[in-house]
Amino acid sequence: MLESHMDPQLLHRAASAYYLDDLRQAEVAERLGVSRPTVSKLLTEARRIGMVRFEVLDVGEPDVSDLEDRLRGLLGIEEVRIAPGDQTQREYRGLGDLLGDVLFRLELTQGDVLLISSGKTTHAVSRMSGMPELRGVVIAPTVGGQQESDPAFQTNETVRNLANRTGAEPRFIFAPALPSPSLWRSLQADPSFVEITDLWTRARVLVTGIGSPYARRDSLTSVVPREDIGLRGAVGDLCLHFFDADGQEVLYPGSDRLVRPSVQLLRAIPSSIALAAGSEKAPSIRAGARTGLFTTLITDVPTAEAVLAQAGEEA
CATH class of the missing domain: 1.10.10.60 (Homeodomain-like)
Known part of the structure; x- marks a missing residue:
């Protein structure tokens, strides 16, 4: 009663x-x-007293398995994971949750090396809870960025964030993304830098963002020229390797001195996880897949639909 x-x-x-x-x-x-x-x-x-009762029904997760299969087939990569909704409006929370799932399944152990790139998306997910425990795993940056004012391009900060969330061991690059010729020569003999380049060769996992087309970028690391003619045809980048619509690398002044793993090293990493959200990145994702620089894509529903729609329009 x-x-x-x-x-x-x-x-x-x-x-x-x-x-x-x-x-x-x-x-x-x-x-x-x-x-x-x-x-x-x-x-x-x-x-x-319970005379009036409310029930909020769970709408449930949308079934994205068909969308994942179609996008995986189009891109020709090993795996696609898709978060519901527009993740650019949700501070990439869904991408972070899926990244945590993927990292958990990889079962990284003592001594394994995980690399992470700079960028808005990777910086955002590095601060999220829900990442698996990675005790004994080493996390290292893929690019320099010591001089950057934007925290998204301070890759050492992203490394520390993710290490704090997972209990992993952080390693840092104490160098700008684009050193002067003399500093570049000095770095080749610097023990701390050699330690990082050695980690690049032993990496088991890469977590990277996919940059949007060069002409549309609203944020960009300070070392990349804003008005370079050669970069106008770049539709995206991974770890500061810019590429055109065919997935071919686009070079620019100073790119030979950039602190970053080579394309060959990146392709040799067994599991490369790319994070991308935003319909403007549709051409970047398609061309990025052609580079062979990632094996897994984590994105959201609107972005996945934009990639498929663009492919349909060109067919």
């Missing part, structure tokens, strides 16, 4: 008028001959 210090009949009449008859509280007050504050108290009490 519902117990209350208030009149149960009055509670029922107020609740029925408000929730079933869809009257406003002022109209309920007029019908019952009480004040509006009293109606508010009656409705609160009706909910408290």
